Amino acid sequence: MPGRAAVFCRLLAPVLVAAAMLAAPPSLARELPPALQGELQRIGEGELQRIGEGELRWLGFKLYDAALWARPEVVAVPPDNEAEAAQVLGAEHALSIRYARAVSSDRLVELSLGEMRRLGFDDEAQLARWGQALARALPSVEAGETLVGLHRPGEGAQFWHQGQPTAALDDAELAAAFFAIWLDPRTREPRLRAQLLGLAERGR
Template sequence: MRNFFLVVSVLLFANIFFVNAKEFPNDITDYKESLNQVGQARFKVLFWNIYDSALFTPSGDFKQEEDYVFEITYLRDIEKEELIKRTVEQWQHLGLLNEDYQIYVPMLMDIWPDISEGDRLAIWVSQKGAAFYFNQQLAGVVEHKYFGKQFVAIWLSPKTSQPELRNKLLGKMPL
């Protein structure tokens, strides 16, 4: 009996930090259609269009405590190693320490595919965790409660390297 309570306690404790992949459906289409777009933005480097992005929430306003979906539609081919390299660079720009993000790099290597022009990569951030969707299909779940917010901070943090893009995603007028 004592072992039973120990096992139950460990499982309950683990549930505070981890999310079960069953929390997320295999296809994000229906859920995304139930949301309202907060804003959208195109990311360009010089004259190259890299991607279009959009932020969706239930209310149509961005609130950290609400579930949300951030989706990128790629306008060019990009290898997953390049995506991960750029993600790490942006986390460093935000001031995250190496130990704050290194645990996620192997997970992203397992989840993200190489990207072709027209592909969509979305992240559904809930209060329980985060799931990536590739072309609307579940690609993988990062089972760390705070990962989703840390990942989307690349675009939505006041410290982002792209403040104009952030303002557009949040539905604000450009400065």
């Protein structure tokens, strides 16, 4: 009997580890890289404030946790309505995503470009250039790892993986298209968008 119990425990252990990983709280998605906050302080700007968070599931499986950060001095945070949400997104904001499963860099880029096409970006030559830029910004991730993107509307974006910088994109249109995947009203995941913006709690 002890032998059977040991075998059972060995077989069950990976399942329990995976379940614990998927059920873990979004602690890493709740934090911004110290390097990002340090950069903001260096250029004389205040810290960003988390305004909302949520998770994305597919067929019952958690894919990732996400949190949105913005400047509280721009407008009431979280915003009260779509007009205020637009004001928040018109200023500097950051999106942090903590993945519940491993995803390759190629897959992250492929999914991003697919959503951009769905949102109306259909210049394939431009998308090819964007794909090359995103490949530098979005490395492969393991379960439990976090990617953070800082959007500076009208300028571009910066990215971090596990707190370490990956790339800075000096392409305002690419940056806007990337963050639109989650934050545009036409997003594929309107419930997650509402959670990120804090609108879900207000029933909007």
